[in-house]
Amino acid sequence: xxxxxxxxxxxxxxxxxxxxxxxxxxxxxxxxxxxxxxxxxxxxxxxxxxxxxxxxxxxxxxxxxxxxxxxxxxxxxxxxxxxxxxxxxxxxxxxxxxxxxxxxxxxxxxxxxxxxxxxxxxxxxxxxxxxxxxxxxxxxxxxxxxxxxxxxxxxxxxxxxxxxxxxxxxxxxxxxxxxxxxxxxxxxxxxxxxxxxxxxxxxxxxxxxxxxxxxxxxxxxxxxxxxxxxxxxxxxxxxxxxxxxxxxxxxxxxxxxxxxxxxxxxxxxxxxxxxxxxxxxxxxxxxxxxxxxxxxxxxxxxxxxxxxxxxxxxxxxxxxxxxxxxxxxxxxxxxxx
Ligand code: ZN
Ligand code: ZN
Ligand code: FE
Numbered sequence: 001x002x003x004x005x006x007x008x009x010x011x012x013x014x015x016x017x018x019x020x021x022x023x024x025x026x027x028x029x030x031x032x033x034x035x036x037x038x039x040x041x042x043x044x045x046x047x048x049x050x051x052x053x054x055x056x057x058x059x060x061x062x063x064x065x066x067x068x069x070x071x072x073x074x075x076x077x078x079x080x081x082x083x084x085x086x087x088x089x090x091x092x093x094x095x096x097x098x099x100x101x102x103x104x105x106x107x108x109x110x111x112x113x114x115x116x117x118x119x120x121x122x123x124x125x126x127x128x129x130x131x132x133x134x135x136x137x138x139x140x141x142x143x144x145x146x147x148x149x150x151x152x153x154x155x156x157x158x159x160x161x162x163x164x165x166x167x168x169x170x171x172x173x174x175x176x177x178x179x180x181x182x183x184x185x186x187x188x189x190x191x192x193x194x195x196x197x198x199x200x201x202x203x204x205x206x207x208x209x210x211x212x213x214x215x216x217x218x219x220x221x222x223x224x225x226x227x228x229x230x231x232x233x234x235x236x237x238x239x240x241x242x243x244x245x246x247x248x249x250x251x252x253x254x255x256x257x258x259x260x261x262x263x264x265x266x267x268x269x270x271x272x273x274x275x276x277x278x279x280x281x282x283x284x285x286x287x288x289x290x291x292x293x294x295x296x297x298x299x300x301x302x303x304x305x306x307x308x309x310x311x312x313x314x315x316x317x318x319x320x321x322x323x324x325x326x327x328x329x330x331x332x333x334x335x336x337x
Contacts (some may be wrong), residue, residue, distance in 0.1 A: 003056060003065035005148070007071035013152045016075050018055040019063065033083045033139035040083060046102050048110065051079035056145060064103075078114050078146040082106055088139050091129065091248065093239035093317075095140070096324065100231035101224075107255070108219040108227075109141070109142035114146035115260025122147045122154060122259045130250020132277055132284055150259045157256065158268060173269030175210055184333060186307040187316050189236050191330025196237055198307040203297040205279045206244065206306060208237065210272040217258035217268050232329040237263035237274065239317035240310060245281035252276075 002019040030037050033047075056077030066072045084103050085095050092100065111123045117143050127142040128135050150158070165171040180187055180197045188208055189196045196210045210233050216222060224228065241249040252275045258265035277284045277302070291297050313330040321328055 003060035003075040004062040005073040009069040046223040047083040049081045054079035071263045076148045080144040082142045091238045104227045120146045121261040125255040127253040132250040194233045204275040239312040243317040
């Protein structure tokens with residue numbers, strides 16, 4: 001069994017190679033996360049489990065030696081699963097607000113805990129939903145990969161944020177919030193502490209980003225009140241997605257926080273990105289020739305038009321949540337008109 005990092009000298013990035021992962025179950029018949037299962041037991045609202053088929057491990061072994069520019073390192077790290085609710089079906093929007101706030105507490109706690117290992121440079125927390133994304137287990141859950149390196153997408157964000165900070169003396173992300181608020185037409189939902197918008201530079205058709213309004217670098221820096229506000233945005237945002245085409249929409253939810261290598265990242269601003277692959281109810285956008293082969297994304301509509309569709313869905317979503325006795329903390333801009 002091998003868990004190793006192999007360096008791609010051409011792109012300058014690590015690949016995680018795990019030889020045993022192929023044997024993981026593909027959509028098993030009995031749910032391993034439902035209450036009463038061997039892994040989870042009874043009497044819980046939220047559960048953190050070690051990933052049974054981890055790509056990274058603390059006792060990682062390599063299968064081959066480094067040779068010249070072909071570098072190999074043990075894939076040291078942690079892979080964890082967060083089972084967000086005992087409910088077998090549903091999305092974040094179906095989870096009760098206090099339970100969702102607890103989910104955010106757990107994400108913050110694991111970020112600090114796993115990040116405190118001096119060998120861990122980055123704690124990546126994310127959520128995959130839906131068969132189109134390749135989710136192998138249906139029961140609502142998120143994942144954590146605690147990595148011994150800073151992943152390339154984060155590196156690029158850090159580089160640009162740092163450059164902006166040193167040139168302009170302000171945070172790039174705080175500036176994006178200002179631009180989105182000034183323009184207004186791409187904002188989907190906003191409460192006292194968070195703002196959700198479809199970015200000017202969206203890559204996926206219905207991609208949206210959620211920024212805390214306060215300049216913070218990681219979830220553990222959020223106050224209790226802010227965590228409830230984040231739970232509220234997550235609830236409304238996922239409800240909006242499921243209302244958009246009146247179908248349970250698949251998505252990737254990626255949480256971007258500062259690295260945990262102990263350096264100063266006060267120029268960074270944490271945020272959450274949602275990438276649903278759908279372009280409409282049935283059709284999915286693939287990362288194909290131009291996207292994968294060249295790394296350049298195409299967007300086949302105007303972001304402002306799609307933001308408008310999301311705003312309409314958000315208004316409906318808020319109404320529906322209210323009819324199920326949940327009162328959203330914030331408003332859809334559209335809602336006020
Ligand atoms: Zn289940
Ligand atoms: Zn900021
Ligand atoms: Fe980001």
